[in-house]
Amino acid sequence: MVRFKNRYVTVEISSPSVADDVPLKLKSKMFYETVLNKVQQLHGDYGVAAIRAGLLTRYCNEYTRIAILRVRHGPHMFVTSTLPFITKIGTLDVRLNTLHVSATLKHSFKFIQEHQRAYLINKWSKLKSDVERKYMEQVVMDFTDVDVAINLEKFA
Known part of the structure; x- marks a missing residue:
């Protein structure tokens, strides 16, 4: 049995057209499809084939504008190199900033808790x-x- 290593990419979504106090109307599926299309555009069929099996939007908060993407280790470089080039999600003009890349969801949530507390x-x-x-x-x-139920009490 082979263990698949994953990377969790924490992304901040900023939109100049929407005020900071207004939540973004952003769905996980729309974000997933936008990332997949941009990887297709920049890295071609090879990039899409490499990330498709492991790409998943794990978390998306409309108020703090933070999302977590899960990608397999190795092809995560295709996703992280593509994120700065995404300028539209649906009809919304956006700019994506990679905040953190971690090996576990636990560390991603620890980072997000500190970031959201600030x-x-x-x-x-x-x-x-x-x-x-x-x-x-x-x-x-x-x-x-979050798509999978996670007990945050264990992480504190």
């Missing part, structure tokens, strides 16, 4: 009431959109 502290100063702050914390620190 984001939350920055946003809290702009909110007026405690109700808004609680709602923002709940939305930002929500990891239930």
